[in-house]
Amino acid sequence: MKQFVGQNVKRKEDYRLLTGSGRFVADIRIENMVEAAILRSPYAHARIKNIDLSEAKHYKGVLDVIVAADLKGNVKPFTEFVEFTFPPQLEADIKPTIKKNPEPMLAEDKVTFVGQAVAIVLAEDRYVAEDALALIKVDYEPLPVVTDPYETIKEDALVIHPELGNNIQSHFEVKVGDIDHAFRQANHILKTRIKTPRVSGNPLETRGVIAEYQERNQQLEVWSSTQVPFMVRSYLSKLVGLVEGNIRVVAPDVGGGFGPKCAVYPEEIIIPYLAMKYKRPVKWIEDRLEHMQSTRHSRDQVHDVEVAFRNDGTIIGLKDQFLLDNGAHNSFALCCAYNSAAHLRGMYHIPNYEITGRIVLTNKTPNVPYRGAGRPEAVYVMDRIIYMVADKLNLDPVEVSMRNFVRPEQMPYETGIFYRDGANMVLENGDYVKSLQQAMKIAGYEEFRQHQEEARKNNKYIGIGFSSYIEGTGIGPFEGAAVKVDTTGHILVGVGSSPHGQSHETTLSQICADVFGVNPEQVSVRAGDTSLLPYGVGTFASRGAVTAGSAVHGASKQLKEKFLLIAGQMLGVSINDLEMYGGKVSLKNSPSKFVTLQEIAQAAKPGPRCKVPIGIEPGASATYYFVPPTVTFSSGFHVAVVEVDKETGFVGILRYIVVHDCGRVINPKIVDGQIQGGVAQGIGGALYEEIIYDKNGQLVTGTYMDYLIPTAMEVPEVEMGHQEYLSPHNPMGIKGVGEGGAISPPAAIANAVCDAMRPLKIEINSLPISPNKLRSLIEEAESAESVLN
Amino acid sequence: MSNYTVKIKVNGKVIDKEIESRWLLSDFLRDKLGLTGTHVGCEHGVCGACTVLLNGEPVRSCLMLAVQADGLEVETVESLAEEDGTFHPIQQAFANNHALQCGFCTPGFLMSMKNFIETHPVLPTDEEIREAISGNLCRCTGYSNIIKAVKEAYALKC
Numbered sequence: 001m002k003q004f005v006g007q008n009v010k011r012k013e014d015y016r017l018l019t020g021s022g023r024f025v026a027d028i029r030i031e032n033m034v035e036a037a038i039l040r041s042p043y044a045h046a047r048i049k050n051i052d053l054s055e056a057k058h059y060k061g062v063l064d065v066i067v068a069a070d071l072k073g074n075v076k077p078f079t080e081f082v083e084f085t086f087p088p089q090l091e092a093d094i095k096p097t098i099k100k101n102p103e104p105m106l107a108e109d110k111v112t113f114v115g116q117a118v119a120i121v122l123a124e125d126r127y128v129a130e131d132a133l134a135l136i137k138v139d140y141e142p143l144p145v146v147t148d149p150y151e152t153i154k155e156d157a158l159v160i161h162p163e164l165g166n167n168i169q170s171h172f173e174v175k176v177g178d179i180d181h182a183f184r185q186a187n188h189i190l191k192t193r194i195k196t197p198r199v200s201g202n203p204l205e206t207r208g209v210i211a212e213y214q215e216r217n218q219q220l221e222v223w224s225s226t227q228v229p230f231m232v233r234s235y236l237s238k239l240v241g242l243v244e245g246n247i248r249v250v251a252p253d254v255g256g257g258f259g260p261k262c263a264v265y266p267e268e269i270i271i272p273y274l275a276m277k278y279k280r281p282v283k284w285i286e287d288r289l290e291h292m293q294s295t296r297h298s299r300d301q302v303h304d305v306e307v308a309f310r311n312d313g314t315i316i317g318l319k320d321q322f323l324l325d326n327g328a329h330n331s332f333a334l335c336c337a338y339n340s341a342a343h344l345r346g347m348y349h350i351p352n353y354e355i356t357g358r359i360v361l362t363n364k365t366p367n368v369p370y371r372g373a374g375r376p377e378a379v380y381v382m383d384r385i386i387y388m389v390a391d392k393l394n395l396d397p398v399e400v401s402m403r404n405f406v407r408p409e410q411m412p413y414e415t416g417i418f419y420r421d422g423a424n425m426v427l428e429n430g431d432y433v434k435s436l437q438q439a440m441k442i443a444g445y446e447e448f449r450q451h452q453e454e455a456r457k458n459n460k461y462i463g464i465g466f467s468s469y470i471e472g473t474g475i476g477p478f479e480g481a482a483v484k485v486d487t488t489g490h491i492l493v494g495v496g497s498s499p500h501g502q503s504h505e506t507t508l509s510q511i512c513a514d515v516f517g518v519n520p521e522q523v524s525v526r527a528g529d530t531s532l533l534p535y536g537v538g539t540f541a542s543r544g545a546v547t548a549g550s551a552v553h554g555a556s557k558q559l560k561e562k563f564l565l566i567a568g569q570m571l572g573v574s575i576n577d578l579e580m581y582g583g584k585v586s587l588k589n590s591p592s593k594f595v596t597l598q599e600i601a602q603a604a605k606p607g608p609r610c611k612v613p614i615g616i617e618p619g620a621s622a623t624y625y626f627v628p629p630t631v632t633f634s635s636g637f638h639v640a641v642v643e644v645d646k647e648t649g650f651v652g653i654l655r656y657i658v659v660h661d662c663g664r665v666i667n668p669k670i671v672d673g674q675i676q677g678g679v680a681q682g683i684g685g686a687l688y689e690e691i692i693y694d695k696n697g698q699l700v701t702g703t704y705m706d707y708l709i710p711t712a713m714e715v716p717e718v719e720m721g722h723q724e725y726l727s728p729h730n731p732m733g734i735k736g737v738g739e740g741g742a743i744s745p746p747a748a749i750a751n752a753v754c755d756a757m758r759p760l761k762i763e764i765n766s767l768p769i770s771p772n773k774l775r776s777l778i779e780e781a782e783s784a785e786s787v788l789n
Numbered sequence: 790m791s792n793y794t795v796k797i798k799v800n801g802k803v804i805d806k807e808i809e810s811r812w813l814l815s816d817f818l819r820d821k822l823g824l825t826g827t828h829v830g831c832e833h834g835v836c837g838a839c840t841v842l843l844n845g846e847p848v849r850s851c852l853m854l855a856v857q858a859d860g861l862e863v864e865t866v867e868s869l870a871e872e873d874g875t876f877h878p879i880q881q882a883f884a885n886n887h888a889l890q891c892g893f894c895t896p897g898f899l900m901s902m903k904n905f906i907e908t909h910p911v912l913p914t915d916e917e918i919r920e921a922i923s924g925n926l927c928r929c930t931g932y933s934n935i936i937k938a939v940k941e942a943y944a945l946k947c
Contacts, residue, residue: 016892027819031821204927255892494915500891718931
């Protein structure tokens, strides 16, 4: 029987998206709709003394202007996303301090970051709404501003939220082994500071919300460009005090997410509330300038790391104290920070490990997870260390890596800590040695070294850098799928995971089709709609294929079993004599005797013609929730080959290689697409992208002219090698793949640039590697060299 | 606000409509004509998602006013496929090569490439294709499949 899992089945999503008939939030228009525009704070920190709305409210075409006072008593502020808080055993282990850090829906008496929403205008169209924004007069009293994570933790720093006591919002420690002993035993100790800057996920579709309230049945319909419609529904219900069952949240076609759309935003609560209050559909579409300011940023970590190692390159201990500058609020508990701590040692067996994380607040836009979520930061630290240890000992970094790997014979490998889901963190399988060898073979490492020497003689600086990652993927708590066969015999699948480019309709139909033995064309997958099934989680953290895939697999199998039972009743035989394929259930030894899926579906209907065995509910549907025991670890190696123009500091990527393991591959082309796209974002983070605030907390990189997203000129075609170690944690052996591509490029490229400049011993411990930064490092190194000479 | 009556041929059909002169062409197409295939990604002319053809030339529809298109001909992504739904070769090539993921930027790429292929009849090099699409941002695909698709579109046209 033909299997579709593992095949390059063409995407079902493409036709509508290629013909302009997709439906994104901004494409939706509803009769009698008003449009919203939002006034945002121009100050990073200021007291709001007065807001004068009189002119704006009387402007022709304006329905109303809303400020914080109008929401009081009706809409509660955010405190935290309970979905991202820790299970009790993990809390008990790391004893974190996490202060509740409520965020107002609209700024009330003060603003704490540029871009914070202050007032909302509702008007007949967006043009009129923006006219009225200009008529709102806010009297601000600017306050001192803190934008530096080290300044904000000083005892005498201004406190952004006085109720928290200081600007340290969270604190935790993770300890494994005996760190002091390791440092006493070491031949060498190396200490450095490594910084990953603040960046922005920047999906090409900005955020947007439309809401319509129907008074006749109290139904509230919300369309939002979100990765997590079920979370939006839940917080809407909690914060506005609504019956959850009366709310339907739909994420229609969503134009990229990458993490920033995984948060629930104030606009997703206020816009529906206003639609109810004014009894008119309300539409708000974020523009790009708003997006740069107010859609959540990410990364922004500084690590002070110390590493203890032996003469042969064996790393025996690692100490790290890091700060995560989360901007003005943190509603994601320790999500990214703990991910960094859990993933920092990566593939390496480092028995003594101590890491302290602090999430600190500054007058910047709040941070949320973004593709990789704390892992690119950790990997950048670890793999710079590998290169620095190699430099110090004059060893090849490949040798240092090989010396420290967790070996296949150590698998499953207990890391000695809990994962974020509360389970013991165990690397279940994989072969990191082989993976690195495979990557180096593709790269032609030996030949490259020879070529590099010759090139240097001609003043051509080429370098090779690698980086490894492991990634806990497919996090729970669960994902759901509902599978049914309608009376025409067509299979309909609804899932709780909500796509934004990941191709759920294609890959999940492949999984379902294989269980029923039909063609994926006979299966329609729907997602991004809370009306599809009672519970759902969402698409983030490389979890879609693992969790939704396993849920679809489970639900399909349940329904198949039920259909076999019904067919047995219809044909008067035991189910052991039956098999299902090609849209039919037939007798094993007499294939001409069969019933079709359509006939079985019709026989599943309640009533006198029902053939469902007694004791089983009628109906042709099954719902299944997959609850993963824990995450599953994907892994990979990235190799960057770069050329540095020493005169300009410009870095060009000559080759980029990825060898990765994501367990069972459902659709190779889609997996490759995820990797290639992830690498492109990682290249952005390595070379171009940085959210910059000046000392007054003004956003300097507020447009696409200053915030540089890689174009086709900057992204090479990634050369790929695949490994397929099936995960034991789900029935199909899937591991997640969405984020891996974005995790390693900063480390691989920084290492490659350092390698190219090795004669100058440059250390690139902050990103992005902009030409001016690299030129300064080259100049410093050259002047130090000339002093020495 | 001053109003103005425009006569624009959009996807082969003459539109005669009174609009506020400040309306952007992108908003006019999307909100007044319901042609929502043209997407607005940045509204400052960098991302290219809103690219349409104006008298056959690619333009950023977010950077011009609808009144500036008065008397001219506009083509949007909705005009590419045949009436029976058959893909234009460039659409087919994008589908064959997994050259789109979320699909938000795709209409801009398609319109840019329609013009590029028509004006560059000889199969270009990869570098030339990279240059040609460098005015369109894609955050999902990492571009390599788009480059493959453009090459295949040349083959499909023959």
